[in-house]
Amino acid sequence: MTTRDRLRDLFRQRALQFGDFTLASGKKSSYYVNSKKVLFHAEAITLLGEELYAATADLTFEAIGGLEVGAIPMAAAALTAFHRHGRALEGFFVRKQAKSHGSQELVEGQVSKGDRVVVIDDVLTTGGSVVQAIKAVEAVGATVLRVVCICDRLQGAREALAGYDYRPLFTIRDFGIEPS
Template identity: 40%
Template structure:
């Protein structure tokens, strides 16, 4: 197995073992599910952050964007991991964090970080269900002057997010689907 494939496979193993939880959950989309993917249990670990950064950076392809951004809080470790991996690779990307709403004090920003008008920005997320969170993040980046180059997620729950993102006109990619983590979405969604 090539080192690149080994990193992706190790990340998949970590997500499957640590992030997939079974129970009764309400998702940010408002949907109910009897499984939840808590990627932060992986993306906030040293090994998981390293693997997330490496795998996601490669997925962004060539040419790379100028920056990566994501909706706080779930995307924060993904964005940070990719920014660090990009620096290590000699192709540093700016990291941006998108708040759910603009601050009411200080600078009043919704997008935090060194965003400049016209910067090409990839939106990152840990999981996508309906696509609502990543589309709100993309809209905030556009309103702040960025140019959204596409949307990437670690795990696609296969619940319509890809369709919504495509309908909004964005390129979309995922590293894994929920099926890659051993969960059949049609059997586990309620």
């Protein structure tokens, strides 16, 4: 079994829930992909790091990260994998809103003007959350080379990311679900 196959199986077993849900996009859904049920599992986070490495290893970039909360463990997994492969890399996360104290920055970590970055997210529906992260790192002066998510629900994210190199690791179809 490949790393990707095992990661897909863990997501199918641990993250998929069925019922009545309201998504971050405001859309209603009969299923929910709760990535946190997988992102805090030792085997899954290790496999995810390797898959994020594989999805970005062809790029030369300085940092990887995305919107809090989902992108934080993802960035840590990617950083660990890059280190194992002998490549230095910084991580970051984007706050949904700046803190009222301290540095009051939206982007936390080492991202500077001129940096090339990869923006990551766990599950995308319309892409609104990842676009928020992209805007924040671009406002710092960084260039987004690629956007990677774990699961694309196939409900508008690709269209919202037109003009960006967008690569989901999985789509909802990989989990046996047709988008609604």
